[in-house]
Amino acid sequence: MPAELFTVTNLLVAITCVVSFLVMENQAVKSQLLFHPATVRREGEWYRFLTSGFIHADMLHLLINMFVLWSFGNALETSYFPVFLGEGTALKFLILYLGGIVVASIPDYFRHRYNSTYAALGASGGVSAVVFGVIIFAPWQNLYLYGVIAIPQIVAGVGYLWYSWVKDKQANDNIGHMAHFAGAVWGFVFTGLMNPYLFVSFVQQTLAGPNW
Numbered sequence: 001m002p003a004e005l006f007t008v009t010n011l012l013v014a015i016t017c018v019v020s021f022l023v024m025e026n027q028a029v030k031s032q033l034l035f036h037p038a039t040v041r042r043e044g045e046w047y048r049f050l051t052s053g054f055i056h057a058d059m060l061h062l063l064i065n066m067f068v069l070w071s072f073g074n075a076l077e078t079s080y081f082p083v084f085l086g087e088g089t090a091l092k093f094l095i096l097y098l099g100g101i102v103v104a105s106i107p108d109y110f111r112h113r114y115n116s117t118y119a120a121l122g123a124s125g126g127v128s129a130v131v132f133g134v135i136i137f138a139p140w141q142n143l144y145l146y147g148v149i150a151i152p153q154i155v156a157g158v159g160y161l162w163y164s165w166v167k168d169k170q171a172n173d174n175i176g177h178m179a180h181f182a183g184a185v186w187g188f189v190f191t192g193l194m195n196p197y198l199f200v201s202f203v204q205q206t207l208a209g210p211n212w
Helices: 008-023 027-033 037-043 048-054 059-085 089-112 124-135 153-170 177-194 197-208
Strands: 142-145 149-152
Touching: 008 027, 008 048, 008 059, 008 089, 027 048, 037 048, 037 089, 048 089, 059 089, 059 124, 089 124, 089 177, 124 153, 124 177, 142 153, 149 153, 153 177, 177 197
Parallel strands: none
Antiparallel strands: 142 149
């Protein structure tokens, strides 16, 4: 088999798909794994910060997260990280992704730790971290929506942060927008701290504008 198949990204995708699929219709097990701040505070079940990232509400939720993780994660792990971050690529990628899942839940923990009706699940925080880990390397590289519409990564990233912040303040849907925001910030900052030159490079590339 090609070496590219044996990546941490692909392993995470496989594990998440299997776990999510197995517990999707098992409410008892799902309730033990999802992020429930009130239970974390009361029972000290801190593992929920991490396990909630391996379960999903439905197949669409799972497929979207895993497709984005697969796309951006493999780019980071096989191209960007080895070139710019040197040794320990797999460990650094794991910290980026798993750290994104954990960090993404921190704001909602403090916001909802006394709210027994609030619960969350999904890998969106970790996925957002991976996406923004890519953006710091190539801000003007195009993202292709539906394979046709080209949007520079930095434009999409800023729009994503703005949208997440606004929608979180409106609080009129059932999506963890603050988790998306926090995970994205973690991904950008963590990746940059692994090689501080990346911050300088990001600013230089951003100011230089697109090379079209």
